[in-house]
Amino acid sequence: MAASTETPEPWYLALLGFAEHFRTSSPPKIRLCVHCLQAVFQFKPPPRVEARTHLQLGSVLYRHTKNSELAQTHLEKAISQFEDVKFEAASILSEFYCQQNLVDSAKPVLRKAIQISQQTPYWHCRLLFQLAQLHTLEKDLVSACDLLGVGAEYARVMGSEYTRSLFLLSKGMLLLMERKLSEVHPLLTLCGTIVENWQGNPIQKESLRVFFLVLQVTHYLDAGQVKSVKPCLKQLQQCIQTISTLHDDEILPTNPAALFHWLPKEHMCVLVYLVTVMHSMQAGYLEKAQKYTDKALMQLEKLKMLDNSPILSTFQVILLEHIIMCRLVTGHKATALQEISQVCQLCQQSPRLFTNHAAQLHTLLGLYCISVNCMDNAEAQFTAALQMTTHQELWTFIVTNLASVYIREGNRHQELYSLLERINPDHNFPVSSHCLRAAAFYIRGLLSFFQGRYNEAKRFLRETLKMSNAEDLNRLTACSLVLLGHIFFVLGNHRESNNMVVPAMQLASKIPDMSVQLWSSALLKDLNEACGNTMDAHEAAQMHQNFSQQLLQDHIAACSLPEHNLISWTDGLPPVQFQPQNGPTTSLAGLL
Numbered sequence: 001m002a003a004s005t006e007t008p009e010p011w012y013l014a015l016l017g018f019a020e021h022f023r024t025s026s027p028p029k030i031r032l033c034v035h036c037l038q039a040v041f042q043f044k045p046p047p048r049v050e051a052r053t054h055l056q057l058g059s060v061l062y063r064h065t066k067n068s069e070l071a072q073t074h075l076e077k078a079i080s081q082f083e084d085v086k087f088e089a090a091s092i093l094s095e096f097y098c099q100q101n102l103v104d105s106a107k108p109v110l111r112k113a114i115q116i117s118q119q120t121p122y123w124h125c126r127l128l129f130q131l132a133q134l135h136t137l138e139k140d141l142v143s144a145c146d147l148l149g150v151g152a153e154y155a156r157v158m159g160s161e162y163t164r165s166l167f168l169l170s171k172g173m174l175l176l177m178e179r180k181l182s183e184v185h186p187l188l189t190l191c192g193t194i195v196e197n198w199q200g201n202p203i204q205k206e207s208l209r210v211f212f213l214v215l216q217v218t219h220y221l222d223a224g225q226v227k228s229v230k231p232c233l234k235q236l237q238q239c240i241q242t243i244s245t246l247h248d249d250e251i252l253p254t255n256p257a258a259l260f261h262w263l264p265k266e267h268m269c270v271l272v273y274l275v276t277v278m279h280s281m282q283a284g285y286l287e288k289a290q291k292y293t294d295k296a297l298m299q300l301e302k303l304k305m306l307d308n309s310p311i312l313s314t315f316q317v318i319l320l321e322h323i324i325m326c327r328l329v330t331g332h333k334a335t336a337l338q339e340i341s342q343v344c345q346l347c348q349q350s351p352r353l354f355t356n357h358a359a360q361l362h363t364l365l366g367l368y369c370i371s372v373n374c375m376d377n378a379e380a381q382f383t384a385a386l387q388m389t390t391h392q393e394l395w396t397f398i399v400t401n402l403a404s405v406y407i408r409e410g411n412r413h414q415e416l417y418s419l420l421e422r423i424n425p426d427h428n429f430p431v432s433s434h435c436l437r438a439a440a441f442y443i444r445g446l447l448s449f450f451q452g453r454y455n456e457a458k459r460f461l462r463e464t465l466k467m468s469n470a471e472d473l474n475r476l477t478a479c480s481l482v483l484l485g486h487i488f489f490v491l492g493n494h495r496e497s498n499n500m501v502v503p504a505m506q507l508a509s510k511i512p513d514m515s516v517q518l519w520s521s522a523l524l525k526d527l528n529e530a531c532g533n534t535m536d537a538h539e540a541a542q543m544h545q546n547f548s549q550q551l552l553q554d555h556i557a558a559c560s561l562p563e564h565n566l567i568s569w570t571d572g573l574p575p576v577q578f579q580p581q582n583g584p585t586t587s588l589a590g591l592l
Contacts, residue, residue, distance in 0.1 A: 012049060015039055023060065030064045051080035055089045062096050071096060079109075087113055087123035091130060098134060106134060121158050122256040125151055125167075129260075132170070137352075141174045148174070160255050161198050162208065165191055166262060169211045176219055179392070181432070188215060204261070206243045210272070211262050213239060217275050222393060224435025226283040227472040233279055240272040263311075266303055270296050270315050277322050282435060284474030284511045286326045293323045310350065317346055317357055324364050328371050329475065331514030331551055333558040336371075340364050341563040344574035354573065359389035362570065363398055369567050370405065371515075372555055377567040378405050384570040392431045399423050400436065403443050407450060420444070425463070438467035438476050445483060454487050461487075478507040478516045485523055494531055501527065518547040 019036035022029040037060065040053045058074030061067050075096060078089035090113035097106035110131040117124040128151040135144035152167035168191050175184045195208045213236040220229035243265055263271065273296035280289035300316050320343050327336035343361055347354035366381035382402040389395055399419050406416040423430065425440040445460035461480045468476035485500030501523050508516035521544035528537035558564060569575055 009043070009045075011043055012040065012045065019056070023064075028064060030060065033060055034065075047080065048082050048085070051078055051082050051085045051089075054078040055085050055092070058089070058096075059092055062092065062099075068096070068100060072100075083120060087117055087120060087127065091123075091127060094130065094134070098137075103134065103138065107131070110134070118154075120256075121154075121160075122259050125155060125163055125260065128154070128167075129170070136174065141178050145171050145174050145178075158255065161194055162200055162204055163260055165194050165198070165208050166211075166260055168194070169208070169215065169262075172215050176215060176222070184219070188212070188219075203243065203246050203265075206239055206246065207262050207265075207268065209239050210236065210243065210268050214271060214275060217279070221275070221278050221282060222433065224282065224433035224438070224473075225471055226279060226435065227470070229279060233276065236272055237276070240269055243268065266299070267309075267311065267315075270299050270303070270312075273299070274315055274319055277319060281322045281326060283472050284478075284513070286330055286511055286513075289322065289326050293319050293326075310352070313346055313350060313353055314356075317343055317353060320346075321357070321360050321364060325367065328367055329511065329513050329515075331554055333368065333371050333554050334561060336364075337368060337558050337561055337563045337566070340368065340566065344566070347574060348576065359385045359391070359394060359398075361574070362388065363394070363401070365566060365569075366398070366401060366405075368558075370401070372559055372564075374567055375405050375409055378402075380570050381567070393433055393436065396423055396431050396433070396436045396440075400439050400443055404446065407443070407447050410450070416447070420447070434467060434471055435473055435476070438464050438471075438473060441467065442476060442480055442483075445480070449483060449487060454491060457487055458484065474507055474511055475513055475516075478504050478511065478513055481507070482516055482520050482523065485520075485527075489523060489527060489530075494527060497523070497527055514547065514551060518544065518551060521547055 015036045019033045022033035022036065034057065037053055037057045040049065045053065054074045055078035058071050058078055061071035061074065065071070072093075075089055075093040079086050079093065080089075090109050094106035094109045097103065097109070110127055114124065114127045114131065117127060128147050132144040132147040132151070135141070135147065148167045148171040152164050152171065155161075155164035155167055168187060172184055172187045172191060175181075175187065191212055195205070195212055198205060198208070213232055216232045217229055217236055220226075220232060262268075273292050277289050277292045277296065280286070280292065296319050297316070300312055300319075304312050304316075320339050324336045324339050324343075327333070327339065340361070343357070343364070347357060347361065362381045362385035366378045366385060369375070369378035369381055379402065382398050382405065385398050386395065386402075389398070400423060403416060403419045403423070406412040406419065420443070423436075423440045423443075425437045425444070429437050429440065431437075441460045441464040445457045445464060448454070448457035448460060461484050464476055464480045465484075467473070468480065481500045481504035485497045485504060488494075488497035488500060501520050504516065505520040505524065508520055521540050524540035525537050525544055528534075528540055566575070
């Protein structure tokens with residue numbers, strides 16, 4: 001790359017060519033590359049060439065070696081008066097500071113560069129994005145949103161509606177994270193209008209639509225509106241199909257402020273698979289969730305061979321979190337446990353991933369503990385998870401599951417009532433999620449059932465049914481139907497009990513939900529025996545036996561795995577390795 005508008009010296013081109021050759025060799029020969037760049041200084045080069053060489057050396061040392069002190073020295077020397085060098089140097093230097101956990105040193109470098117880069121649209125926008133990202137990583141979303149607002153206005157003035165949309169959509173994403181829904185709605189409406197009206201590069205237009213639709217879909221899913229989201233999700237899936245048929249346009253935008261893209265096509269594809277899995281999991285289409293997870297993980301494996309972008313590991317962890325929940329429902333606990341271990345390994349490789357996903361990891365272990373009837377461990381895992389999260393939806397999900405543990409234990413009345421008060425679906429429910437509120441009604445119904453207050457239980461469960469039917473929440477529907485069936489059976493109303501348990505069984509086998517199938521088949525057997533239907537009772541008993549055997553074998557397999565020891569881990573980083581156990585150590589009574 002030429003160092004100035006003047007014709008560069010032949011010695012400079014030769015050294016630069018050798019340095020690039022060594023850098024891109026397979027494997028890279030970084031020591032030789034550094035020697036070539038250092039040799040430039042022997043020729044007493046002009047100041048511009050000197051500054052750019054410091055930048056190149058700093059960049060190579062930072063990205064390819066552990067010599068951080070030398071990398072820092074060169075990058076600091078590169079911040080010169082030359083525009084084509086100083087902004088790139090500021091960008092890389094602040095990245096370097098962040099990697100060294102010197103965030104307070106990174107911010108002023110970026111702020112100064114932003115102040116003096118207004119005449120250089122590409123760098124001004126890029127540095128604004130970078131500082132906004134830094135504030136986001138620090139959880140200072142207010143400052144990040146302010147910067148993105150500044151960027152959107154600057155892009156509008158510079159005549160780039162495309163980059164303006166990127167800034168606005170990024171701001172929308174942060175507002176969603178902050179739950180500032182009153183600000184999100186007008187902003188997304190504005191973005192939708194800008195994106196639809198913008199006439200430009202088809203791939204850029206479609207990628208903006210994907211960004212916009214991903215925000216809409218995740219907004220609906222956060223609100224637990226599984227049915228309402230379907231039109232948006234369908235549009236998103238069509239959009240990604242359109243993108244995959246378009247060829248990348250080699251013509252670069254003429255406006256330097258528009259030289260950005262949101263995500264590579266391949267990353268967008270994985271993201272669409274991911275939100276589809278999230279939807280399938282919430283709706284209770286678990287085979288569909290499995291299918292899309294397999295596709296996404298296969299794509300991720302291919303991408304990770306070529307690209308070590310941290311976002312790919314984040315996608316992988318979120319996919320695994322969802323498929324683990326599916327496995328626990330479908331009666332594949334041993335596989336779920338191995339996948340929990342896989343998430344632990346991914347988190348060990350990245351402190352940032354662990355910080356962001358520790359609460360989810362303990363929550364998954366808590367759900368696994370419930371499935372193998374280790375209630376003390378489940379309580380410990382959920383308690384650990386609650387201390388690690390400030391995310392309201394996750395907090396509510398954990399509290400709901402912890403309440404179910406206390407109900408099963410039957411002797412934790414004070415703790416249970418304290419929890420239930422905090423997730424009262426009739427009064428001041430902590431989140432706007434339709435799905436979580438429906439689940440809170442179910443938990444109330446479950447408690448009333450165990451206390452023998454059947455009319456109260458029916459009221460809560462009918463509320464759950466009404467809400468879960470409204471948004472196609474199949475698992476909650478199945479659980480509510482079978483519990484109502486149980487109540488009617490206890491009350492001697494066999495006909496009404498049958499009207500509940502038969503659709504519950506059908507829905508549970510469609511999901512498939514193994515524990516609801518086990519529960520329904522046991523109830524069907526008792527119901528048919530009470531009604532004198534010997535053949536049907538025998539058939540139901542056989543089904544119950546089959547489900548029991550499958551669950552029992554899976555239970556033994558899971559508890560025999562060395563990874564089962566993870567149920568005792570509640571603090572610090574996940575353990576690196578597990579000691580094998582001599583068979584299961586947990587009670588099987590809860591399954592039979």
